Amino acid sequence: MPGRTTxxxxxxxxxxxxxxxxxxxxxxxxxxxxxxxPSPDLLQLRAQAAYGAxxxxxxxxxxxxxxxxxxxxxxxxxxxxxxxxxxLFLMMDTGLMAPxxxxxxxxxxxxxGDDEQxxxxxxxxxxxxxxxxxxxxxxxxxxxxxxxxxxxxxxVRPAVVIGRVAMARLRILDHEVDEGMALLDEVAALLMSGxxxxxxxxxxxxxxxxxxxxxxxxxxxxxWTDVMERWRHGAAFGGINGRCRVHRAEILRMSGPCRQAxxxxxRACEELRPWMRREFGWPLVELGNIRLRxxxxxxxxxxxxxAHEHAWSPQPGLALLRLEQGDPDAAAxxxxxxxxxxxxxxxxxxxxxxxxxxxxxxxxxxxxATAMGDIETARPAAEKLRGIAERYSSRGLAASAALATARxxxxxxxxxxxxxxxSEAIAxxxxxxxxxxxxxxxxxxxDAWDEAGNPSAAQLEWRAARIAFEQFGAERWxxxxxLRLEQGxxxxxxxxxxxxxxxxxxxxxGGTVTISFAxxxxxxxxxxxxxxxxxxxxxxxxxxxxxxxVTGEHGTMAERRGAPIxxxxxxAAGLPVLDDQARAAYRRRLVDVEEDIEEAERANDLARVELxxxxxxxxxxxxxxxxxxxxxARTTGDDVERARTSVTRSIRYSxxxxxxxxxxxxxxxxxxxxxxxxCQYRPDQMAAVEWST
Numbered sequence: 243m244p245g246r247t248t249x250x251x252x253x254x255x256x257x258x259x260x261x262x263x264x265x266x267x268x269x270x271x272x273x274x275x276x277x278x279x280p281s282p283d284l285l286q287l288r289a290q291a292a293y294g295a296x297x298x299x300x301x302x303x304x305x306x307x308x309x310x311x312x313x314x315x316x317x318x319x320x321x322x323x324x325x326x327x328x329x330l331f332l333m334m335d336t337g338l339m340a341p342x343x344x345x346x347x348x349x350x351x352x353x354x355g356d357d358e359q360x361x362x363x364x365x366x367x368x369x370x371x372x373x374x375x376x377x378x379x380x381x382x383x384x385x386x387x388x389x390x391x392x393x394x395x396x397x398v399r400p401a402v403v404i405g406r407v408a409m410a411r412l413r414i415l416d417h418e419v420d421e422g423m424a425l426l427d428e429v430a431a432l433l434m435s436g437x438x439x440x441x442x443x444x445x446x447x448x449x450x451x452x453x454x455x456x457x458x459x460x461x462x463x464x465x466w467t468d469v470m471e472r473w474r475h476g477a478a479f480g481g482i483n484g485r486c487r488v489h490r491a492e493i494l495r496m497s498g499p500c501r502q503a504x505x506x507x508x509r510a511c512e513e514l515r516p517w518m519r520r521e522f523g524w525p526l527v528e529l530g531n532i533r534l535r536x537x538x539x540x541x542x543x544x545x546x547x548x549a550h551e552h553a554w555s556p557q558p559g560l561a562l563l564r565l566e567q568g569d570p571d572a573a574a575x576x577x578x579x580x581x582x583x584x585x586x587x588x589x590x591x592x593x594x595x596x597x598x599x600x601x602x603x604x605x606x607x608x609x610x611a612t613a614m615g616d617i618e619t620a621r622p623a624a625e626k627l628r629g630i631a632e633r634y635s636s637r638g639l640a641a642s643a644a645l646a647t648a649r650x651x652x653x654x655x656x657x658x659x660x661x662x663x664x665s666e667a668i669a670x671x672x673x674x675x676x677x678x679x680x681x682x683x684x685x686x687x688x689d690a691w692d693e694a695g696n697p698s699a700a701q702l703e704w705r706a707a708r709i710a711f712e713q714f715g716a717e718r719w720x721x722x723x724x725l726r727l728e729q730g731x732x733x734x735x736x737x738x739x740x741x742x743x744x745x746x747x748x749x750x751x752g753g754t755v756t757i758s759f760a761x762x763x764x765x766x767x768x769x770x771x772x773x774x775x776x777x778x779x780x781x782x783x784x785x786x787x788x789x790x791x792v793t794g795e796h797g798t799m800a801e802r803r804g805a806p807i808x809x810x811x812x813x814a815a816g817l818p819v820l821d822d823q824a825r826a827a828y829r830r831r832l833v834d835v836e837e838d839i840e841e842a843e844r845a846n847d848l849a850r851v852e853l854x855x856x857x858x859x860x861x862x863x864x865x866x867x868x869x870x871x872x873x874x875a876r877t878t879g880d881d882v883e884r885a886r887t888s889v890t891r892s893i894r895y896s897x898x899x900x901x902x903x904x905x906x907x908x909x910x911x912x913x914x915x916x917x918x919x920x921c922q923y924r925p926d927q928m929a930a931v932e933w934s935t
Contacts, residue, residue, distance in 0.1 A: 265294030296516035302443035322352040363392035363401035444482030458638025484513035500715030523554020537718030555585035558606030608646040620650040641670035660690040681710035759907035771896025835906040
């Protein structure tokens with residue numbers, strides 16, 4: 243027919259759309275070209291278009307279809323290469339190693355006995371990172387060397403680049419830091435040449451930055467992040483843009499300003515949501531760390547707990563949050579448990595094994611222990627951190643170790659050591675462009691000078707710390723420095739400041755609220771959040787579901803069912819937690835996991851069994867989380883989620899208003915009231931108060 247578009251011309255249109263970065267348009271064109279029997283070329287283009295258009299499961303499904311098509315046509319090498327690509331995408335964005343191993347095993351069976359060809363290189367490069375992420379350094383090194391050799395001989399550039407990066411990271415984890423970083427510099431130069439495909443380039447830029455961040459080489463990480471940021475415009479696609487944003491947020495968490503760091507982290511979470519599954523915990527933890535520095539404790543807790551729900555460790559951020567919330571015992575317990583049982587879930591974003599992954603945990607343990615006056619915990623933790631810093635050539639690690647030593651020395655009464663080590667940490671952090679870390683070290687140095695009987699030197703450091711915190715956007719810490727300027731350093735343990743009298747009043751009077759606390763009384767305008775607070779204070783320790791609090795305001799559940807909730811916007815129906823395609827894919831992966839467990843049990847490989855069981859637990863939890871009563875798909879943005887957001891916002895807004903009239907009462911309530919799906923008034927035992935409501 244005149245004007246009819248031939249399949250070949252349509253595929254050319256798809257390629258043109260992909261070159262222009264018009265991912266959804268390319269995906270739509272793929273649909274028009276699909277006559278029910280898609281060609282290998284079409285499936286490969288569809289996989290690329292789907293990944294760019296934020297359809298991760300569609301991308302993986304297209305590779306799976308290509309694998310089956312090649313296998314049906316007797317193209318063993320093509321089927322093996324497609325299987326390896328399924329494994330690569332699953333590994334890159336889900337971190338589920340059992341299905342990855344299953345697809346690599348399929349590829350091995352298809353290639354068994356064949357002469358070496360490009361598919362062998364693709365399998366080797368994928369298995370390199372599967373072994374690396376699972377902590378098998380020996381096997382990872384063997385596969386990396388094979389990927390490099392095959393890639394160079396068979397002209398498979400991604401295999402060469404990925405193999406080299408893996409070898410560099412293995413050198414670093416084997417304490418050969420200078421050699422490893424030199425290898426990464428070589429890869430960086432190759433990536434900047436533009437001779438490597440965009441997907442491999444983006445993934446490996448991310449790997450370079452993660453390697454530097456794991457070593458606390460923040461200056462090198464910043465340089466590579468800037469390079470990746472310039473490269474990504476017009477080149478990156480799929481989840482690569484979001485990964486770049488996480489790295490920018492990490493750098494801004496160090497350099498400031500805090501507001502801009504939070505904006506980048508939020509945008510990263512939004513951009514990565516369609517691609518990442520378990521590894522979505524990575525940007526969530528970064529968001530929590532930034533909010534913790536900003537002083538948004540409620541926001542930090544929400545981010546950390548969301549990361550935990552994705553089977554991602556929120557430590558040491560969550561432990562430090564508990565310290566800020568006035569619960570040092572919980573903080574100490576959390577960080578000690580994280581050190582005893584390190585994060586084992588396969589990850590590219592943090593050191594997967596070895597003592598390097600303990601460095602931030604030990605740093606936090608020292609901070610928590612010294613706040614409690616626990617020198618018996620602080621001193622050995624500082625010594626371990628110093629040992630790690632000596633084994634890895636990193637100024638950032640050395641500065642962290644110096645500050646940890648200063649903290650523990652100060653608690654032990656070794657003032658001169660505290661002064662020397664804190665001064666060393668400040669000099670390094672200033673040189674590295676890390677104002678928050680430098681300001682935190684100045685607080686310790688000021689405390690040491692004050693203890694040494696030199697108040698002028700102490701005031702100088704505290705004043706510099708306050709200014710730095712204010713410029714960074716860390717108002718909570720700026721207030722802490724200002725308090726030192728007025729009153730001197732705090733005691734080792736900092737429970738909520740409550741008067742000796744343990745009785746107080748919080749009474750809603752129909753338009754006003756009377757609050758009597760710590761020898762002072764005020765009357766303020768009644769707000770909805772104050773009514774929620776009154777209910778919590780009336781029954782200390784009881785956990786109230788947010789819908790119980792809301793229905794107390796708007797009638798019974800039966801009366802309210804189906805009606806809009808005041809202050810909660812949005813439609814009653816939310817978005818599915820997992821769509822039908824994702825749920826079907828999760829069930830397929832569960833089959834892969836079960837097969838991996840059976841194979842590992844036959845081989846008596848207990849470590850592999852444990853890793854696969856983690857994958858199974860994660861998938862089962864995700865499926866359960868996505869299904870509601872009667873097997874119906876559960877949604878986000880429903881009544882509970884919107885009620886949680888509304889109640890939290892109302893309580894925090896009210897306490898912010900109260901702080902202008904009664905700072906002591908507001909501070910006590912802010913630290914003692916927990917919000918979330920369940921809300922509770924639970925003060926520290928030393929701060930317990932009997933409220934009359």
